[in-house]
Amino acid sequence: MSVPARVASLEGTAERGLDGIARLVRRGRPLGLDAQDRLWSLLLSLPMTLFLFIFFIVPFAFIVLFAVDYYNDYYQVAGTLGLDNFRAVWIPSTATLFGKTALAAGTATAFCFVLAYPAAYYIAWQPARRRELLVMLLIIPFWTSFLLRTYSLMTIFGENGLANQALAYFGVPAVFEVRNLWSVIWAETYTFMPFMVLPLYATLERMNRSAIEASYVLGAGPVRTFLRIILPLSVPGILAGSLLVFIIAMGELVIPALVGGVDGGYLLGNAIDETHSQLPGFASALGVLFMLIVFAVSIAYIRFVGRGGLRL
């Protein structure tokens, strides 16, 4: 059979497995190659789509249903709708909880940005081979568990930790401790650093170099070029990195529990964690408010910072 004949047989007949199904779907009319293609892709992606629909999308509905009293705290259908859970959440201590969590997450995001930008900038301007190596070095810590990296910070910066011992060696009194909101902020900065540095690097590496050259040719100095060309062009990376770090830090519960002490040990994530089995309605109301804040921050950030907010 010649090649064109084979192509013709592929297009024309619908006898092999999938093509037969395709034919049934189209009520006997033979399909063009394009439509068969679509059906084939649909079949391939169907299992994952179904899985995510059942175990990811549907469960979200339950947060809302519990929050609005459709289910009661005994996991039974109450059948009513009400705002009791939101009233229970609407108290000053919850506001403090949200405020403290947002303060820690926001500060950690800012620290991440300030510390990550120079490193990402440096790496992006290296020759290709060294760049590859350095990026690999950035990714590896990503692979070690966040829990264990926080744990190791405890061994270094704890009261009797290595950092204080090193200071004592030089006769300096101990300054480090891991039991307040500041230690949470620093631990989050360290732990979530990859989420900031990788998007920043990706943007800087892809940046149009001729715009920078043009800036120099037209007489701008390095500072002006940086402020007016490089920084504004890195906004997509800054956006992606800081949104990622902020959102992840808002929901963090392991770091506060390990290094937060009395002051910073109970943040939003811990509140949801501790109330979820006894008071699912309360935990869900917290979760709904949390999601609303996440959406609001994302939209505001993309609108104001993403569009001209960072033109210096």
Add this chain to the structure above:
Amino acid sequence: MKIGRAILAGYVVFFFAALYTPIAVLIGLSFNESRIVYVWTGFSTRWYGSVLENEAYMGAFGRSLWIALLTTLLSVALGSFAGIAVARRPPQRWSLAWDALVLLPLIIPEIIEALAIALFYQVTGIPLGVWATVIGHTVFSVSFVALIVRARMGDMGRSYEEASMVLGANRIQTFTQVVLPLAAPAIVAGAFLAFAASFDDVVKSGFTTSATDRTLPLLVFSAAAKGGISPQLNALAAIMVAISLSAAFVRTLAERRISRS
């Protein structure tokens, strides 16, 4: 300019040192013979021995490995097919919805996902335990696999497939003999990421395991939250880091193969 560049290079050295010091300290201290973590009395592997003899830790270790393995298999089965399908499909109305479906599990805070699935299990009567945890982990692990496979297959274009079909192979043959081998390095890379994400998970496991089948990270978490650091925990942590790092290493090799071909 030259001074500026030197300062920047110096900062980058500091940056990487800061990134790696805690990991190095963790591994270093795990070999300390002393009962007191901070007093170095000599090199010893005794704490590794005590971890290996600890039945609670070893039971949880086996469970964590088992959960991570099942999660990886499920994620690869679901995610690689979907990643291949989407990469080869022309952009259409549903592409955006698919992107959102795959990206959202990675963007939404884990605590919210964990709460959602815990409520879902309670209401539907699905018992907490190993399988509940595997399903919970697969929700984020499958996204890793699907995204990596899609990126790889998207770069490749469709000419190999078209050639195979033109030469007379049917869809199934083309899929098993041409498409899957081409996707294999990406699938391996995605599988290791899925494994590591599951093996290290704390938050979701906390919501989906029952009190009797806690995973290893959960035991480490509660021990560290209650009693702080201990030499035994150091050794256990070092073992876990070694496992994650070897997964990272193998993945890097797989990725190298992708970029070379």
